[in-house]
Amino acid sequence: MVEHVEEIVVALSSIPNTGKTTLFNRLTGSSQTTGNWPGVSVKKKVGHFPLGEYKISLVDLPGAYALSPVTEEEKVVRAYFLKTPPAIVLNIIDARNIYRCLGQTLQMSMSGLPMVVAVNMMDENSQLDIPCLSTHLGVPVVPISARSGRGIPELKQTLYRVIEDPERTHIPHISCPPILEAVSRALSEKIIPGGPLAKMNANFLAMRLLEEKTLPQSIRNTGMENCIKKWRSQVEKSTGEAIAITCAKCRFNAARGLVLEATHQKPPPPDENSQRIDHILLHRWVGLPLFLLIMLLLFQVIYGLGAPLQNFVGQGFDAAEAWLRVQPLVSRQSDLLQSFLFDGFWQGLGVVTAFFPIIALFFICMSLVEASGYMARAAFLMDNLMHRLGLDGKAFINLLLGFGCNVPAIMGTRILSSHHHRVITMLLVPFSLCTARLQVFVFLTTILFSAAVAPWILFAFYLGSFIAIIVIGLFLKIIRMAGKSEPFIMEIPPYRMPTFNNVWLRTWRQLKDFLCQAAPLIVAGVIVVWFLTYFPADVPAAGAESWAGQLGQFFSPLFHPLGIHWQEIVALLFGFIAKEIVVGALAVIYGGGDLSNQIIQHISPLQGLSFMVFTLFYTPCVATIAAIRIESGSWTVTLYSFFLGLAVAWVASLLLYQSGLILGFS
Amino acid sequence: MKKTDCKFSRQPGVECIIHSLGSDEMIAQRLAQMGILPGARLHIVRLAPLGTTIEVSVDGGQSFAMRNSELVALECEIVAIPLTAVDGPPHTTYRIHRLAGGRTFRHRMEARGIEPGCFIKILDQTGSPIRVQRLDQEEIVKLGRGEANKIIVKVTGG
Ligand SMILES: Nc1nc2c(ncn2[C@@H]2O[C@H](COP(=O)(O)OP(=O)(O)OP(=O)(O)O)[C@@H](O)[C@H]2O)c(=O)[nH]1
Ligand SMILES: [Mg+2]
Numbered sequence: 001m002v003e004h005v006e007e008i009v010v011a012l013s014s015i016p017n018t019g020k021t022t023l024f025n026r027l028t029g030s031s032q033t034t035g036n037w038p039g040v041s042v043k044k045k046v047g048h049f050p051l052g053e054y055k056i057s058l059v060d061l062p063g064a065y066a067l068s069p070v071t072e073e074e075k076v077v078r079a080y081f082l083k084t085p086p087a088i089v090l091n092i093i094d095a096r097n098i099y100r101c102l103g104q105t106l107q108m109s110m111s112g113l114p115m116v117v118a119v120n121m122m123d124e125n126s127q128l129d130i131p132c133l134s135t136h137l138g139v140p141v142v143p144i145s146a147r148s149g150r151g152i153p154e155l156k157q158t159l160y161r162v163i164e165d166p167e168r169t170h171i172p173h174i175s176c177p178p179i180l181e182a183v184s185r186a187l188s189e190k191i192i193p194g195g196p197l198a199k200m201n202a203n204f205l206a207m208r209l210l211e212e213k214t215l216p217q218s219i220r221n222t223g224m225e226n227c228i229k230k231w232r233s234q235v236e237k238s239t240g241e242a243i244a245i246t247c248a249k250c251r252f253n254a255a256r257g258l259v260l261e262a263t264h265q266k267p268p269p270p271d272e273n274s275q276r277i278d279h280i281l282l283h284r285w286v287g288l289p290l291f292l293l294i295m296l297l298l299f300q301v302i303y304g305l306g307a308p309l310q311n312f313v314g315q316g317f318d319a320a321e322a323w324l325r326v327q328p329l330v331s332r333q334s335d336l337l338q339s340f341l342f343d344g345f346w347q348g349l350g351v352v353t354a355f356f357p358i359i360a361l362f363f364i365c366m367s368l369v370e371a372s373g374y375m376a377r378a379a380f381l382m383d384n385l386m387h388r389l390g391l392d393g394k395a396f397i398n399l400l401l402g403f404g405c406n407v408p409a410i411m412g413t414r415i416l417s418s419h420h421h422r423v424i425t426m427l428l429v430p431f432s433l434c435t436a437r438l439q440v441f442v443f444l445t446t447i448l449f450s451a452a453v454a455p456w457i458l459f460a461f462y463l464g465s466f467i468a469i470i471v472i473g474l475f476l477k478i479i480r481m482a483g484k485s486e487p488f489i490m491e492i493p494p495y496r497m498p499t500f501n502n503v504w505l506r507t508w509r510q511l512k513d514f515l516c517q518a519a520p521l522i523v524a525g526v527i528v529v530w531f532l533t534y535f536p537a538d539v540p541a542a543g544a545e546s547w548a549g550q551l552g553q554f555f556s557p558l559f560h561p562l563g564i565h566w567q568e569i570v571a572l573l574f575g576f577i578a579k580e581i582v583v584g585a586l587a588v589i590y591g592g593g594d595l596s597n598q599i600i601q602h603i604s605p606l607q608g609l610s611f612m613v614f615t616l617f618y619t620p621c622v623a624t625i626a627a628i629r630i631e632s633g634s635w636t637v638t639l640y641s642f643f644l645g646l647a648v649a650w651v652a653s654l655l656l657y658q659s660g661l662i663l664g665f666s
Numbered sequence: 667m668k669k670t671d672c673k674f675s676r677q678p679g680v681e682c683i684i685h686s687l688g689s690d691e692m693i694a695q696r697l698a699q700m701g702i703l704p705g706a707r708l709h710i711v712r713l714a715p716l717g718t719t720i721e722v723s724v725d726g727g728q729s730f731a732m733r734n735s736e737l738v739a740l741e742c743e744i745v746a747i748p749l750t751a752v753d754g755p756p757h758t759t760y761r762i763h764r765l766a767g768g769r770t771f772r773h774r775m776e777a778r779g780i781e782p783g784c785f786i787k788i789l790d791q792t793g794s795p796i797r798v799q800r801l802d803q804e805e806i807v808k809l810g811r812g813e814a815n816k817i818i819v820k821v822t823g824g
Contacts (some may be wrong), residue, residue, distance in 0.1 A: 015700075065699040070692060073710055097728055100701050242691055255701070276768065278712075343814045380731045384716035387733065393719075419675035487693045489700065492721060492729040 006056045008163055010087035015104050016063025018094040019120040023146040024060040025505050067107055068211040068244040071486050072419035088162055089115040095125040096557050102255035102357055103248060106174060109137055112201030114166040116158050117141045121149060129262045136258050138170030147499055171201060176250040179238050183231045184210060190224060211244045230331050267486050274494040281377055295400055302361045303404040303435060306574050309357035317350045336537060344530035348523030351578055355407055355623060359514055362408035365509040371498035376490060389473030392488055394424045399469060404434035406620055410627040411510055418486050424476055426628050427641050430620035431472060433465040436579040443583050443610055447596050448608040461616060468617060518626035525622030526577050548573055562653040563607035564614060578621050606665045610657040618649035679748035679766050679818050680710045688739040744821055749814040759787050759801060760819035768814040778807050780817060
């Protein structure tokens with residue numbers, strides 16, 4: 001007999017950086033699944049843990065300051081609460097600074113949803129009067145330390161009690177200007193909340209309608225629009241400010257009183273250690289060089305350590321392939337099937353696993369940087385530069401690490417603070433010269449140019465890559481690709497020791513996402529390329545008569561002004577699998593023999609340059625495309641990136657080749 | 667009410683009190699939701715090396731980074747500035763508000779009689795060292811520019 005277990009949804013909510021994810025990890029371990037919100041690239045994490053006879057499904061939401069959103073993240077949080085209200089809200093307060101958190105807590109508690117408040121980081125400030133907070137908030141309050149695990153059993157017990165008896169939570173009263181109170185009461189009488197909203201307080205819903213000009217249709221009844229508009233302007237005229245601001249003021253006035261009651265001793269002074277460290281790390285002159293040094297170190301750790309690991313995995317794969325090929329079961333199969341298995345499917349798997357070591361290292365390093373608090377400092381240091389591209393300083397780290405490999409850099413855009421920044425960064429990262437492209441350039445430049453010139457050409461490519469990122473960034477800013485940017489007011493948290501648990505769960509989760517979501521796309525992409533080069537079946541693979549060859553010839557008029565022949569177009573097609581394959585593909589296409597000689601015969605130095613410029617900018621490899629697809633959650637952004645790359649590559653190669661011809665090079 | 671003067675607002679050590687959140691609705695709403703409301707005290711902690719980004723701390727606690735454009739949108743009254751930024755006539759008296767350095771700096775200053783709450787008269791501000799005198803003491807204290815930068819005095823003189 002299957003036992004009937006009731007699943008209870010509990011949602012974590014608080015302002016940013018209070019320890020939601022730490023608590024989430026502590027309660028659920030590694031048993032979580034991630035889902036995507038439609039349209040937005042914010043991941044909703046859901047994890048499960050048992051509580052008595054119930055099965056709790058815990059939802060980790062991004063931090064939000066209020067339910068009337070300013071940022072994209074907050075829109076997501078608001079939409080979550082209004083569309084699928086959870087059974088219980090688990091609100092978190094940072095014990096070091098309860099005032100800042102209480103504004104959001106008070107707003108959540110007005111919703112009428114059953115709520116439990118956890119005061120986190122009690123290890124840093126243990127002098128709070130918890131019963132007093134509980135009395136005034138009208139909800140159970142539990143002191144915990146998510147990092148050390150103190151208070152977690154009590155928190156679970158409290159949750160259990162609230163599940164059993166949800167009526168015990170009360171809605172606190174917050175005084176606001178009489179006119180606002182009157183209007184919201186009148187409006188609340190008109191609301192007939194249906195469906196999931198039925199359990200919410202009508203007054204709270206009325207406030208949502210008044211505070212916001214754009215609200216999901218769900219609460220709004222038709223015919224109320226005009227009345228809301230009239231009332232809103234009435235209130236705003238009398239207070240002289242937006243209702244959202246008036247409400248925030250009222251909440252924080254209440255919060256201030258509560259802070260005074262709940263703290264009997266002077267609050268702990270701001271962290272002196274952080275100040276001392278910042279004095280050096282954010283120093284006017286020393287700060288930037290230290291930042292670059294740290295970045296260099298990260299780069300070395302990720303790619304210096306990652307590349308040998310990658311090779312190692314690659315060799316393992318090749319060995320396994322060689323072993324598989326001679327197995328009677330396999331070698332008895334038809335040519336077609338064998339080719340499909342090895343040149344298509346197996347190679348796709350190889351591409352996927354090759355990314356594992358660097359993705360793991362990348363996220364270990366990034367979690368360390370983020371959890372220690374240095375990420376916010378890096379953003380502060382680089383903000384001015386990145387602001388010109390319409391980004392904030394954090395994006396700099398992604399762009400920089402993209403020079404190692406685009407894939408983790410794009411997956412790492414998850415740390416950026418807004419949807420806008422994530423999309424722009426995702427579109428810019430593919431223009432950075434990753435190590436795969438570097439391999440192609442090193443190979444071609446040493447063949448086509450003298451030893452004295454080759455390094456300069458490589459250097460010029462790096463420079464070109466930087467310039468492209470800046471120019472395209474400015475272009476995207478001008479056309480406002482990803483909407484308006486948000487006001488920049490970023491918290492600078494104190495420095496903290498990263499916890500092992502957080503770092504490895506984060507890394508594990510990213511690897512799992514990559515495996516579950518990106519891997520199928522990557523394998524499919526590789527199979528498509530295999531398909532094009534293998535068929536029709538009776539011609540040499542990737543030869544002139546194969547579909548790839550025909551495709552190359554079909555497009556060759558378009559590439560003629562760039563000095564690129566159809567053979568190289570086919571190689572570029574292969575480069576879609578992974579850019580370092582371009583060289584090997586050339587060898588296959590030219591039909592064997594000494595590759596260097598073949599290349600010197602077929603490609604002039606100027607044509608080679610043009611080809612390399614095209615390789616640098618054109619559509620990123622299939623893994624990058626897959627990463628963009630998962631992180632942006634949108635095919636539009638993915639296609640945009642695809643075609644943006646092609647367009648930029650075409651224009652850049654054309655400019656280079658034609659101006660080279662005019663200047664008399666060949 | 668005095669609007670934030672750009673010259674001052676961009677100097678570390680300056681302290682001001684917010685009078686109004688300004689007319690940019692997005693910024694005002696964001697600040698209000700973060701609990702930064704009229705009456706809050708902002709300290710300019712430091713400028714980013716590349717300028718225009720500023721670290722401020724609110725009510726002596728949480729630090730925020732914001733851009734100059736966000737900061738000038740606020741209407742604030744400056745209440746304290748570093749000793750080097752005062753622009754009164756010579757021999758004006760100021761009250762020391764805060765010592766912005768680390769513990770060693772504070773001890774060193776207190777040993778010389780410079781401590782929060784006391785009144786000092788500036789004898790010579792232009793040169794280096796800067797010479798000041800505590801109102802209730804005879805002795806003249808000489809301060810380097812770096813030291814004077816970390817001595818924050820109230821704006822409304824003695
Ligand atoms: N001292 C202390 N630090 C903690 C505790 N819980 C979490 N932290 C630290 O607080 C920081 C933020 O924790 P997160 O779990 O990432 O916070 P969050 O609320 O998920 O943050 P956002 O997702 O950005 O909103 C991390 O550096 C944690 O190590 C605690 O109980 N005590
Ligand atoms: Mg989190």
